[in-house]
Amino acid sequence: MSQKLRVLVHGTGFAGQGHTDAFRFGGAEVVGMVGRTAAVVSEVTEKMGIPYGGTDWQQALIDCKPDIVSIATPGGAHVEPIKQAIAQGCHVFCDKPLTESGATAKELADLAEASGVKTAFAASFRYMPEVLHAKKLVAAGAIGEPLEVECISHFNLERDIPFGWSHRAEHGGGRLNNNFTHKLSIVTSVVGEKILSIMGEVRDDLERAPIVEGVHNFKTRREHIPENLDDPELKWGESNVEWSYTVLAQLESQYAGKPVSVMFRHGGLQPRFNEDHIVFYGSEGAIYIKGHYGAGPLFLYGKDGEWREQPLPEEISADIPHIEGDTERNWSYLIRELLQDVRGEPVAPYQTFREGAQYQQLIDMIRENRNWVDVSRLN
Template identity: 30%
Template sequence: MNGFSDLGVAVIGTGFIGTVHIGALRRLGMHITGVLGSNAARGAERAAALGVPRAYDSLDQLLVDPAVDAVHVTSPNHAHYAQVKAILAAGKHVICEKPLAMTSAESAEMVELARASGRVAAVCYNTRFYPLNQQARGMVAAGDLGDIRLVTGHYHQDWLARASDWNWRLETDEGGTLRSVADIGTHWIDLVSFIAGARPTAILAELATFIPERQRPLGPVETFAKAGGQASEARHIETDDAALILLRFANGARGSITTSQVSHGRKNAMNWEISGADGSAAWDSEHPDHLWLGHREVPNQVLQRDPGLMNALGSAAASLPGGHVEGFADTFFSLFRAVYTDILAGRRSEQANYASFEDGHYEMLFCDAVIRSAREGGWVDVGGQG
């Protein structure tokens, strides 16, 4: 194989995020072999709408297609474990949406299967690939901020702010025991751990379900879409609308995060601030082309994303010249570019900075710790961390 166009890629899932994956793959020049929908009719309908040549009738049919080298898993959370196992057993590379699994027992097994397979296995924590987040990682690694002391921030949305809002993630059998933490909170934890070069080893968490009863439409609803006046039924909700979590990091830093899917006006607001002994940095996903840099003795700075002004990590992640805003969809392009470069090489490179299955497993251990802390009312260690 010589280039991306020589690789065949199939996508499982045809909703919002599956469509984002397809757009980024096309931008890379990948050969998209087909999609697998939630059922044959849905798959055929979406394949036609997306201009994809084929809709597979089943996962088995997808996996025996010799044209498929890699598979993207964008299905609901409960399907990840079985689908990824089958993909790896078929000898295909895999890129799985977050969270990796429903439980840490599942994710631990997936890590071992990925190692044994020799295939490239990645988790789609795309926010690492905003170029200024790569810039920040390079700055921390170079010691520009000094020893890291404090890591704070939030991830807030409003798409589930009303009792009439609905999504499959609200169901524990499809989305898991945690919702705001597993869906968006693990994005934040993965990102700040990546930037700071250290993970939380202990946490103190409080979970809140502000809307204990919601109206579930009797028909399908796309992620971020409104139900549109469909007939509905009342459903009791057990998953978290929001969470407040204190953090202790392996390097001695302290931190905090709030997650919310019920904050009116916040569409996709991910924010972090890292304070070190020699300086601070902050970034906000709603203004992704600017990195705030804080100083004490000299004026503060704002670095606009410009490859010519950034460090090696930051400029390598940038795709457009300065002043041409790179956003959400661009992160998938940059992430997939890194993953498929390794797939062409036959293995994950030592310099790879996309999330591995090991990273995805850590996030499941983090979710376990959140649940334990919320139930027990105290600090708990994140399993498997020294």
């Protein structure tokens, strides 16, 4: 395949612009971008030098004739554009969550496989350098058999961030869709991809958020928090998603004789006291990575009973895209894998719509909150 692969991007915000840069980094040509608002599309396409801009996705598919589409809109707006792209024979790169529900996510995974198109699901923080490092250490037996994993994070998000898609389940919001997907991807990449069992509890501590017009970029939404939250004219939108979750899982691992226990604890609105972290405990040691998504540094607890910081191996440093910003670098890593696959080049396994559908079905189960045992009558 000598010519550059042609890419059409759906979404004009932080993700759409980030996907554009990542596809260009991988050697593809971004031929068009589609968004909801004509003025915003015009501004972004001019700024980024994208030749085609529009608000009609179906027409853009016809006009641009892309090889690949990039879905960079909130999860609740994914289903129909992806169906239309698959019908055109396009390969699809989609940010998380894949859709707003397990049923629609599975429908898309089945459709993509039946149509023979390639897909990539961007729960992409598994490509953090120190997560790749932990994967290498576990595979080398540095901690013996993996036994359990602990993922702890507290974000202390501003409660008055303007109301939007992140506050509504039907739009793809919630901390499970937008935090847990990355955490689960990180842990499975290190320990093992097969999820055996899961249970969880969720809680909405927010309940409402102020409605503010003109918020187009997810990354800059904090700049739009109203100055006077007591203004009687201010309107409020209702949250119907979780802002905190606790999930327990068991994973199968080729490095362990028994299922590996995993605990995910996240408080989206709660302040942190100690550092967010991910820890892999084994029969002969442990790996600690600082940061909610494993930004590092990484420490290894060995047989000498000491925690020692480990330098990032040169082969990992040389392989990751040297791009500023964790999110942008991880997109570039996964997009590079997808582009190689589409070109027919050898590539390591990466997450597809099948994993995206599995994650969404798991999130549906966790949100049901049916794991409680009533013990109120016990003496």
